[in-house]
Amino acid sequence: MVFSSITFLFMFLPLALIAYYAAPRSWRNMVILLLSLVFYAWGEPVYVFLMIGSIVLDYFGGLLIQHNRKDKNKQRFIFVTVLVLNLSVLVFFKYYGFIIANINSVLGTTLQIRELPLPLGISFYTFQLISYIADVYMGKVRAQKNIINFGAYISMFPQLVAGPIVQYSDIEEQLNEREESIYKFGEGAERFICGLGKKVLLANNLGLIWREIKVMPTSELSVVTAWVGIIAFTLQIYFDFSGYSDMAIGLGKIMGFEFLENFKHPYMSRSISEFWRRWHISLGSWFRDYIYIPLGGNRKGLIIQLRNLFIVWFATGLWHGASWNFIVWGVYFGALIFLEKVFLGKLLEKVPAVIAHGYTLIAVVVSWVFFEAVTVGGAFDYIGVMFGFGGNAVIDGMARYTVRTNFIVLAIAIVAATPLIRSLINKLKTKYDFNGIVAVVLCNITILFIATAYLVSESYNPFLYFRF
Template sequence: MVFSSLIFLYLFLPVTLFIYFITPNRLRNVILILASLVFYAWGEPVYIFLMIFSTVFDYANGLLIDRFRSQKSIARAILVCSLIGNIAILGFFKYFGFLVENLNSLFNLHLEVTSLPLPIGISFYTFQTMSYIIDVYRDKVPVQKNIISFGTFVTMFPQLVAGPIIAYGDVAKQLTSRKITLSLFGEGTQLFISGLAKKVLLANNIGMLWSNIKATPAADLTVATSWIGIIAFTLQIYFDFSGYSDMARGLGKMLGFEFTKNFNYPYISTSVSEFWRRWHMSLGSWFREYVYIPLGGNRAGIVKQLRNLFVVWFLTGFWHGASWNFIIWGLYFGCFIALEKLFLYKWLQHLPRIVGHIYTLLIVVIGWVFFELDQLSTAMEFLGTMFNFSTHQIANDHSYYYLSTNLIVLLLAALLATPLPKKAISAFNNKYQIGGAIFMSMLYVIFLLLSTAYLVNETYNPFLYFRF
């Protein structure tokens, strides 16, 4: 089940909220777990047992670490077993086929492997349970002795399948005591609807443009068409994922939870490092806290710092998928961040900001080619077309058609990827408080109606991050 579906919007969500709010506070976590299991089982009933196992496994490991806290060697052994278990589960379902495929290629073997569908959200909830165990071992958070509360943390449907990745310490108190006010519920509703509009009205429509261009044979692509296509994907993936994250945060507020922000207008960045401080912020925080800093961070000299950076960016790419294109994509960004650490960022500081913007957008757009096209040869051929390294036309009738029929939505999306509309609305609301409140209420109703109308005639409604 996805948030941007009529079943979720007009059946699952209203029923869940109704039962949740008529239930006494002490039982709301039980309701939330049951609703989350239904939500997850809707698409993958078999893998619900895998998620339950992960929950019980790390709940028990947390209790054992707490029990043997004074005996460091035993506590450390439990931590290691927990991490190995979690990584083994994630590795088997997500990376085993990739490993066998590469072993066959390297050693001319003929090992066969049954292709298993990837459990939705496994990368997200596995990282959450691992962070909990690590933080309990570090004594950064108290152990959770109530399995219902811990189960709520792991299975909570708003952020179960696509994040943001929540640190246990950020919601520990909310799991046992949370207040739900009309104001907070209203904020959550607005955030959810704006995220829904991002996903349905912008990402889906822009995504159809990219799908058509992506399906075009390489020989028929022009320079202009390739740029239109990858710019469309650049906007699609932002509004798709940030829209889903906004919906998750909005649902959290409705239920009394505050989830961490996952996006902060990444496309206004003036460096690649800044871009990654603004994009998928919860994943970046996870790798910084549990990989980069434990490896030594930037405390042990430039050589080890660069080593740590490349380890993190290899893992960042590999986290996104069991394919070489994701690894190349991660290391590609690692190279530019390393260059910025060494000297490039200082150079950019002495140049006009527009130079930093152009540089960052160019690097990011090229990066999305490696991310989206899973064959390196295909990606390089597409880049060759973009930069006219071969004998491709500059433009043709298809280029003009794609641009003329999608120009308005592309320009609107580009504008909405900046904070300018939000600032303008905020200024208007401050000046005309009553009028602003009425205007915004009408706007959210219109967004919901338009999104619903689109979903009624749904022909294209993917969610890009479900594959991770």
């Protein structure tokens, strides 16, 4: 079940909110847990038991670690055991086929690969499990004694299948006590509708542009067509994923939770380092806190920094998918960030902002070719066309037709990727008081109505991050 579906919007969500607010406050975490398990089982009836097993494992693992504070060896053994079990489940379901395929390629063996469906959200909730057990082990938080509260934290349906990755320390107090109010409910509803509009009205329409272009042989692409296609995907993946994050944050707020922001207009960045402080913030924070800093971070010289960055960005790429193109995508970003740390960052601070911004946008757009390509070779072929190395035409009829028929959605998407619309909404609310608020409410109702109409009439409604 996806948020941008008629089933969720007009059946599951209303019933979920009625159940949540009808329950006494002391039962609401139980309601969240039950609703989340139903939500997950809707699409993954078998794998819901895998999630329940993971919750039970880490719940008791946390308690055992805390109980053995004075016995460091036993504490370390429990932590490593739980950590290995968590990672083993993720590796088995997500990387089993990739590992076997590479063994066959390197050793010339013919080991059979059995296709395993990927449990929804396993990359996200596994990272939450790991962050919890690591924080308990390091003494940053106390183990949660209430298994209902812990289960609600891991399985919480607003951010279950695609994040943001919520660290336990950020939500510990809210699990025990949080404030629900009409004002927060309204804020959450507005944020949810904003995310729904991003997903349905922008991401889906941008995806149609990319879907037509990506299936074309590179020999038939013009330079402009290649750029238009990957720019459409660049915008699609932003509105798809940030839209989901907006919906998750909005739903959390409706139920009294405050989740941290996951996107802050990343395409406004003036360096790749800044881009990754604005894009998928919860993932970047996770890798920083649980891999980069424990490895030594920036403290041990340039060679060690390079090693640490390589490990982090190799893992970041691999986290996104079991394929070499994702690994190349991750290492590509790691290399750029290393260059910015060495010399490029200081240079970007001195050049005009438009040049720094242009460098960042081009680097990011190129990165999405690696991210979306089926093979690394295919990615380089596509990039070759973009920069005129394939001998392709500069512009053709396909390019003209695509730009002409999609100009409005591309223009709206580009503006919506900046802070301009959010600034305008805030200005309406503050400057025009009641009239401004009414205008914003009417705008939200209109977005909800149009998005619903699209969902009823359109069959193209993918969600890119479900595959991760």
